Amino acid sequence: MTDNINNSENTNEISSEIANASKDLQAISEASKMALDVVNAIKNEIKKVIIGQENMLDKLLLGIICDGHVLLEGVPGLAKTLTVKSLASTIDASYKRIQFTPDLLPADIVGTEIYDIKNSVFLPKQGPIFSNIILADEINRSPAKVQSALLEAMGEHQVTIGDKTYRLPDVFLVLATQNPIEQEGTYPLPEAQVDRFMLKVIVKYPTKSEEKTIIKNMSSSKPASLKPITTIETIEKLRKLANQIHIEERLIDYIVNIIDATRNPKDYKLQSEYIEYGASPRAGIYLTKAAKANAMMQGRGFVMPEDIRAVAYEVLRHRISVSYEAQAENINSDMIIESLLANINVP
Template identity: 50%
Template sequence: MSMELLTSLRQEINKVIIGQDYMVDRILIGLFTGGHILLEGVPGLAKSLTASTIAGVSGVGFKRIQFTPDLLPADILGTEIFNQKTGEFIIKKGPVFANLILADEINRAPAKVQSALLEAMQEQQITIGDTTYKLEKPFLVLATQNPLEQQGTYQLPEAQQDRFMMKLKVEYPNRQEERRILEQFGLGEEREVSFQQVLSREKITEIRKVVSRIHVDEKIKNYVLDIVLKTRENRQYIECGASPRATINLVKAAQGRAFLEERDYVTPDDIKAVVYDVLRHRIVLSYEAEADDMTPEKIIANLLELIRVP
């Protein structure tokens, strides 16, 4: 992917999304590495708009699933329907059969519905009845959730959270960005914002192959291992450390960031840039940590200080 194509991709996204560069970059990392993304933030921060915009600019099939307490797994995956004329069952495929899935407010549905996405996210396939269907590539799940202290939300199971490459903490825009949002969308008649398609499914597949070949030095691999293994040693504050999936995703996310920075090799700064997003949802805190007002971010920062940078 040339620098011009990457620049035009950002320009088209910025026609619709003002600010939120951190969120946009991390979603692009997910798109270019095949890693699913969990977005956490209060309503109104353009999480859903960013997902639909990136899907449009990328030229991939997009479906939005609104998670609610009464949602059923079949509403996501699809179901078998009996055809009285033929006397046979036919398959009605659900919205998960798309390239980019927006699982909106995923923590407003109970665990059995959330877990309906597990097979799709890990195996990239869906089983309906006795038949298994492969999902079309590229396949990516972007899930949004409100902070858990909000009313009517459910905790995501650890197995579900571990399927996400990164969990992003989406913050409010700054004053200048919010002024631009006001000028563009809040004054007078609402203006139609159009963008052009820059990528395609075939191009994304090519980019994923390029990203997977970005060089990771032995010292970087050992640095990643040092970080992940440290999460399993701190028994004071960490009840359960990061899984081997965290090790894999930390390297993949760093490769994606190196690609966005137009490098063909990973640096320690790439690891540091994505380590919070990759690990924050994979560290289960102990009661002592909560009593001492420790957060996953504080613990990760402390671990990084203990580990020598290559």
């Protein structure tokens, strides 16, 4: 496969197969294998500059395929910003970075109206939000008023400037980074905004071998320049294919049980005192979509229980509020999710 997959005959064939996949399981499975080629081509290009961080990269791609916003959390220096920037470089799409700071204003994000003296009218000046991919860098460095400026855009695919409403691009994705809340100078995200993110990914430190490779690469060569690997049109076809991935009724019941267990843990013989409140209905929708996309990214046309478990932490960790009792015992939402998955069997 060539470096630029869009310019090859193989790419046109992949896009055609993906677009023409019917509801026939065999056709969907074949299209999923071709979709896997697109995903691998993107990942291989990004790996020219990113060492390790496989889970972060996989979940960012998952978010793009699912049309879901992604929140990355980790201490500074873990390549969160570079990974998002690299991902945007591999897709032939508009991209803007918004650096969140304490003095940022909502108008700096969505835009404002400027008075035209010559014609005596107010003209809209669109902000950076009018792009396909938005990097909201260090989103929790700004107060809630500014963070909330993203809510309408993320939830309704539109923004209001003055008294007029403007639609955002059909492919619109917010990839946000934040520092752990314990870091100085951070503001907690409003609960309504956190729930707008389909996935919350915890970015971890690289392994010793990965760190050695990073040091050797950074000290011995110039950073590689990345090329566009795919287009917005192909991303839209991948999204349609992901929606067609087959999921059995029993696996839908499995998802429902997982979500219900976050609200009624006693019914599943789990400790209830650790959960303040459980996941919203949006969690079940996102868990299903993410499981389908994960199956497609494995080259399969059907969902397996492993697909659900593979995305459960990222979908649920920011939708489960832990109680004071849990905090006192250093129990976090990931530990609760681990207990849920261990105790709930596939129907």
